[in-house]
Amino acid sequence: MICEESRTTKETDIKVKLELYGKGETNISTGVGFLDHMLDAFGRHSNINLDISCKGDVHIDDHHSVEDVAIVLAKALHKAVYPVKNIERYGNATVVMDEASVSCDIDISNRGFLVFDLPIGGKVGDFDVELVEEFFRAFAMNFPITLHLVYNRGTNKHHIVEAAFKALAVALRRALTINANAGIPSTKGVL
Numbered sequence: 001m002i003c004e005e006s007r008t009t010k011e012t013d014i015k016v017k018l019e020l021y022g023k024g025e026t027n028i029s030t031g032v033g034f035l036d037h038m039l040d041a042f043g044r045h046s047n048i049n050l051d052i053s054c055k056g057d058v059h060i061d062d063h064h065s066v067e068d069v070a071i072v073l074a075k076a077l078h079k080a081v082y083p084v085k086n087i088e089r090y091g092n093a094t095v096v097m098d099e100a101s102v103s104c105d106i107d108i109s110n111r112g113f114l115v116f117d118l119p120i121g122g123k124v125g126d127f128d129v130e131l132v133e134e135f136f137r138a139f140a141m142n143f144p145i146t147l148h149l150v151y152n153r154g155t156n157k158h159h160i161v162e163a164a165f166k167a168l169a170v171a172l173r174r175a176l177t178i179n180a181n182a183g184i185p186s187t188k189g190v191l
Helices: 033-046 063-081 130-142 157-175
Strands: 002-008 012-019 026-029 049-056 090-097 100-107 113-117 146-153
Touching: 002 063, 012 063, 026 033, 033 049, 033 063, 033 157, 049 063, 063 130, 090 157, 100 157, 113 130, 130 146, 130 157, 146 157
Parallel strands: 026 049, 113 146
Antiparallel strands: 002 012, 012 049, 090 100, 100 146
16 A cells, blocks of 8 residues: 655655555655665565655754654554554564664554663764654654564664664564454454
């Protein structure tokens, strides 16, 4: 399924086009190089085709672009996934990158919640690592899903952050696995 979403504010102009069950092909240009790298990894490992463009006020800093890209991506995913039917719903993954290991557990619950347990700060290149939590919070709340990201080990911030994006991608791919027997995967009968 192909879905599109856009958002224009005084701070950003963002367009997202995605294909949920794709091949992980990406075309990403956010103006934030490290975010482009993370979104490329996310698309490739989730098997979601992503076309994302953002023109943001990066002359101020990367905050608005990072947060708003997460919002628009999450809303496009919401269009593609909800109402939830015939999918596994839950997914988890642990991804290692050299010395780093991060675990991700998700519930496609229609309830936004984030547990962010990555003890990181400072910068990766010019990228403020504190924006990683902002990205995942905006993503979880606007999808909405329950998202837990837990640091297992590691020292290299680039590896830790990339492991987190890849772990989310793999967990999402698993949660979106089609299961015709699942129907609406909830004891409530609705998500």
